[in-house]
Amino acid sequence: MTAGQSIGTALLGVLGLMTVAASAQSDKPLTIRSQGSFFVGGETKTVSAPSQPPQDFTVNQMYVQFQQPMNGARHVPVVMVHGCCLSSKTWETTPDGRMGWNEYFLRKDRSVYLAEQVSRARSGFDASIINQVKAGTAKPDQLPGVLMASHQTAWTVFRFGPEYGKAFSDEQFPVQAADELYKQMIPDFNSVLPTPNPTWKDMAALGVQLHGAVLIGHSESGFFPEEAAMIDPSGIRGIVSIEMGVHHHAQAGSVGESGEDSDSRDVRRSPRRCEGSVRRGLAEQFQNLPTVRAAGEGRGRERPTDGTAEAWHSRQQPYADAG
């Protein structure tokens, strides 16, 4: 087993945590070497309006909140990026009040960087088109289509049960706390973003800034680590894609040949990913990156038969420390 496979195998072990109890829950104090927040990326946009001087705004910046444990140097840091209609809250205290993944990884001596997608939550977004439409200087159809996940959508996409309000008998998400999950769901303005999505570039830059990091994406952002690696793989030591719908060719190291998603209702994919010789050349540079994918979202109850199903609706697995 190569070092890369070792990291991948170790990371696979944590995937079961997404919907089940965190075994490392601890009342022990948490000792932090350093914590804080900063931004990656961002550019200035100048907006002109009648009868006032042009105004400058910063757009496309990515907010990052981090904690480094005392022994964080032992391991490669992780960068966690939330999914559609969610924020970095995804990785914090669970809906039913248990420890989140951010603290879980910290307690395993791993530095954790929570990156908020460009256009979401503390990263902000470019809202100028809204004011322009209100003022009549732009047309209503120029407004972004805002993704808002309803309670009903969450119930089925996250596989709580066969229909809204009815849980699977062996469901592992704490459905009695579903209302707390719904509070995490916020408007998704990714449709205002330029192409390619600035989050991908910022994730690649963050990996370089950290001298190596494992990038973790979830659902909408499940393929973001791959996209980041296609921009610059030099700071990326591993890729974890959680619940990004059904993808074929999901073995470690295979990249960019995803098939049709069974769930494309509220998750937009990059068009024509990995096409063109330049991108193909880049993809070759990181085809041996440790890559773990956990399928599930939108799958319903049928167990996948394409080999991606190891973590599908999985029971909790022990966290094998490595990397």
Place this chain on the structure above:
Amino acid sequence: MTAGQSIGTALLGVLGLMTVAASAQSDKPLTIRSQGSFFVGGETKTVSAPSQPPQDFTVNQMYVQFQQPMNGARHVPVVMVHGCCLSSKTWETTPDGRMGWNEYFLRKDRSVYLAEQVSRARSGFDASIINQVKAGTAKPDQLPGVLMASHQTAWTVFRFGPEYGKAFSDEQFPVQAADELYKQMIPDFNSVLPTPNPTWKDMAALGVQLHGAVLIGHSESGFFPEEAAMIDPSGIRGIVSIEMGVHHHAQAGSVGESGEDSDSRDVRRSPRRCEGSVRRGLAEQFQNLPTVRAAGEGRGRERPTDGTAEAWHSRQQPYADAG
């Protein structure tokens, strides 16, 4: 000096930190007894659209991120609420990379709760009107007026200098890092909120939940602690209002008779605050709450003459621990 005055005096001592170096910067490890996040408030809104079943969304929830230090029980916790076009990033690492107020208070053995205003950042907001206007089922003038603070606005409102790009010779904000402040500025959707602002109720509820807290507001939210106290003062142990523009009658204990603001460009005040006998009755209940106000925002260079000026453009003051 009463206990209340003691807390107020102690809190006044920290106000100088807003724009100057934090003296407690430390490379020592930070030991946390508990940390996490949760929501206060929130309600279900059902949205109907043609040819699909009604969908439920959670709106008006307030996201709260907290850390409790080992000796946090020694002191009353603080709840910090950011201002216009900002998020809880306000209280974290400064634009030039120094320790933020959240960690500063933690290192003084005080639990810190960062509350994100309802309709901002991780609290989310109700975006349904945007989709309705895009779909043609609502009119463009029903869109919210989105507050976006430009670089130019920040420069003058936060008193970096007499005109954009030119700093006061004795300016204490690290203007060389102004670009990093601009990245913190995000769209402000407070205009989509019902009246009264749900953040006020949620702040009052959080105070009760914490069995007592000092509420801190900044700029746009400078008067939020007062509004929270008028809803329910029982969980509020003190009020700190930072840079909320020019208010008359700003002595400790005086409430609700603020005069005209010199800066109302991007800060909306509650209309007719404190009017009506019911609210006046409530105000009487907390008129002895320790209250500290630091003026400044939008004042220009003239030193206030109304007695509110102690912390105006102040030099760093030592933090007197109390409360």
